[in-house]
Amino acid sequence: MSMLELRQVSKSYGQGANEVDAISDIDLIVERGSLVAIMGPSGSGKSTLLTIAGSLEEPTTGDVMIDGTRLSGMSRNDKARLRRRTVGYVFQDFNLLAGLTAVENVSLPLELDGVSQRKARAKGMAALEGLGLAERALNFPDQLSGGERQRVAIARAVVGERSLLLADEPSGALDSVNGEAVMRMILAACHGGVAAVVVTHDAKLASWADRVVFLRDGKAVDETLPPPSPEELLNPDVTNPA
Amino acid sequence: MSIRHSLLALLSEGPKYGFQLRQEFESSTGEVWPLNVGQVYTTLQRLERDGLAQSDDVEEDERQKNYRITEKGSEELSHWLRTPPDLSEPPRDELVIKVLVASRLTNVNVYDVIQVHRRYIVQLMQQWTHLKEDESRFDLAFALAVDAELFRLDAVVSWLDSADGRLHRAELEPAPQDHVALPSIRRRTGAHR
Numbered sequence: 001m002s003m004l005e006l007r008q009v010s011k012s013y014g015q016g017a018n019e020v021d022a023i024s025d026i027d028l029i030v031e032r033g034s035l036v037a038i039m040g041p042s043g044s045g046k047s048t049l050l051t052i053a054g055s056l057e058e059p060t061t062g063d064v065m066i067d068g069t070r071l072s073g074m075s076r077n078d079k080a081r082l083r084r085r086t087v088g089y090v091f092q093d094f095n096l097l098a099g100l101t102a103v104e105n106v107s108l109p110l111e112l113d114g115v116s117q118r119k120a121r122a123k124g125m126a127a128l129e130g131l132g133l134a135e136r137a138l139n140f141p142d143q144l145s146g147g148e149r150q151r152v153a154i155a156r157a158v159v160g161e162r163s164l165l166l167a168d169e170p171s172g173a174l175d176s177v178n179g180e181a182v183m184r185m186i187l188a189a190c191h192g193g194v195a196a197v198v199v200t201h202d203a204k205l206a207s208w209a210d211r212v213v214f215l216r217d218g219k220a221v222d223e224t225l226p227p228p229s230p231e232e233l234l235n236p237d238v239t240n241p242a
Numbered sequence: 243m244s245i246r247h248s249l250l251a252l253l254s255e256g257p258k259y260g261f262q263l264r265q266e267f268e269s270s271t272g273e274v275w276p277l278n279v280g281q282v283y284t285t286l287q288r289l290e291r292d293g294l295a296q297s298d299d300v301e302e303d304e305r306q307k308n309y310r311i312t313e314k315g316s317e318e319l320s321h322w323l324r325t326p327p328d329l330s331e332p333p334r335d336e337l338v339i340k341v342l343v344a345s346r347l348t349n350v351n352v353y354d355v356i357q358v359h360r361r362y363i364v365q366l367m368q369q370w371t372h373l374k375e376d377e378s379r380f381d382l383a384f385a386l387a388v389d390a391e392l393f394r395l396d397a398v399v400s401w402l403d404s405a406d407g408r409l410h411r412a413e414l415e416p417a418p419q420d421h422v423a424l425p426s427i428r429r430r431t432g433a434h435r
Contacts, residue, residue, distance in 0.1 A: 224368060
């Protein structure tokens with residue numbers, strides 16, 4: 001079953017003559033275990049698409065389903081619970097809380113969801129361990145490097161049973177080797193069954209995805225073909241349109 | 243790709259046979275550039291002719307000959323490693339020409355043309371990245387060679403994105419009518435290599 005499904009989703013801002021379509025008629029299905037990248041220039045609607053997929057914003061028209069549940073029929077509280085339990089976000093600037101240690105940052109969403117502090121901390125530690133950060137668990141964000149901060153942000157996004165990871169330019173200002181490490185972690189989460197959507201303008205990051213969707217002026221204009229079979233890789237003429 | 247200098251580099255580690263050189267060349271380039279053994283023997287003969295490598299073996303059969311680098315060969319290798327390749331002349335890039343032509347034709351949507359190429363290149367990048375994902379933790383040379391290819395393709399995508407944006411802007415802000423085209427300027431950058 002698909003983890004995320006957008007059907008004919010549109011979002012416009014303003015009214016009347018000032019109305020602007022941020023995205024229009026977007027259809028997108030992301031299966032469990034798969035990584036989809038959304039590429040497009042600034043202002044093409046990438047971030048709007050992500051905030052709507054994560055139920056942080058309402059679409060003007062169309063349906064969003066997370067794990068088979070239609071968001072439009074849900075109460076505010078139910079949506080908030082779904083976000084805490086199912087959806088993890090990774091932002092360009094990491095958004096870690098400066099006054100909390102790495103493990104406190106990671107376990108916070110679980111505690112907010114009513115998990116006991118002890119259990120939440122154990123799960124937070126497990127998530128940090130999984131990303132090779134166990135020895136940095138008690139450090140505060142300003143004691144971590146940019147790459148480590150981003151790993152903490154990813155640990156927070158996948159902690160517990162969360163199964164949909166949404167990332168907006170997740171490598172931020174990291175260099176390309178650290179950026180690659182971030183994508184490897186997101187991919188590892190996908191191999192563990194998480195569905196991930198990564199929004200980026202960076203083709204090197206997007207190339208980690210199973211599928212790349214190209215956005216232009218708020219519309220999904222194109223997408224990559226499924227990866228070639230080994231036979232096609234050995235015979236490049238099959239995939240070369242030239 | 244200079245096979246000649248790559249073989250000299252391998253010989254600088256010690257004397258080697260042709261077959262061994264081929265194997266080491268392929269593994270040191272992450273097997274991204276396959277090399278046939280005939281190319282190796284031809285190159286070795288030329289290196290010997292030019293005094294850059296030498297074989298003390300008198301066998302006629304190339305396969306039996308062990309080659310070593312000469313002092314002149316070591317100097318040549320050192321010079322080659324430090325000489326930047328000539329990048330001052332823009333290459334005649336087929337993709338650039340296609341986009342330039344498409345931008346002039348009124349019956350062609352240049353953005354569609356750009357997107358066809360963008361998608362194709364991103365797909366190529368996905369193939370390289372998936373290979374790297376599997377192999378690179380074990381093979382540093384392979385990761386370096388794949389990175390070079392990914393950066394090259396990424397630059398092409400960046401150029402397509404920039405062309406897309408520039409064409410869009412030009413549509414919104416057409417050039418003034420009294421603009422006189424400058425005579426074409428041919429310029430060669432003068433950086434000393």
